[in-house]
Amino acid sequence: MLKTKPRENKIPIDVASQTYKPSHLAESLLFLDGKPFSIKNQPYIYDMYDADPIESLSMYARQCAKSTTVANKIVIRSMRNSNKTLYVAPTAKQVSTFSNDRLKPAILFSPFVKKYFIDKNCSMAVMDKDFANGSVVHLRSCYLSPDTVRGTSANDIFIDEVQDIMYE
Numbered sequence: 001m002l003k004t005k006p007r008e009n010k011i012p013i014d015v016a017s018q019t020y021k022p023s024h025l026a027e028s029l030l031f032l033d034g035k036p037f038s039i040k041n042q043p044y045i046y047d048m049y050d051a052d053p054i055e056s057l058s059m060y061a062r063q064c065a066k067s068t069t070v071a072n073k074i075v076i077r078s079m080r081n082s083n084k085t086l087y088v089a090p091t092a093k094q095v096s097t098f099s100n101d102r103l104k105p106a107i108l109f110s111p112f113v114k115k116y117f118i119d120k121n122c123s124m125a126v127m128d129k130d131f132a133n134g135s136v137v138h139l140r141s142c143y144l145s146p147d148t149v150r151g152t153s154a155n156d157i158f159i160d161e162v163q164d165i166m167y168e
Helices: 022-029 043-050 066-080 092-108 111-117
Strands: 084-089 128-130 136-141 156-159
Touching: 022 043, 022 066, 043 066, 066 084, 066 092, 066 111, 066 156, 084 092, 092 111, 092 128, 092 136
Parallel strands: 084 136, 084 156
Antiparallel strands: 128 136
16 A cells, blocks of 8 residues: 655645535535536435434445445545545455446546545555545455454445345
8 A cells, every 4th residue: 555645736625624515525526427426316315425423224225326325425535534444345346346336436537536636646456545635445355254354444434235244
């Protein structure tokens, strides 16, 4: 993992400010499929972005923007402060798919994020992503054993398909 120092160019808005709700930041700063991200047609998702409980368990139906919501929450939290995030899924294939199809595009195809939070020292590897403000995202699989996540410190933990993960 590369160590990065904070960027010197001034970010035009204070993304760390509590003035802006995460849903507002997502709709203002993130892109999806080449277009500005929007949840206006899915108003029930606003609460998923803006709630900040200490612990949360969410159950979703299929094809209702769960992975996009998680990816965007990770990006917004990573922009807000120097954050450490751990994303866990049962299999390496699920981690790779989430990393390449949801998280990486949310970072690299959102002009604001790319300009102010990504530089040449940032890693965009499948299992680890770094931001220029010091935020780090670790992505791990742990189908048969939790050993792959032991010792990983994080401020935020997102566990996908939790019903498929074996517990000790």
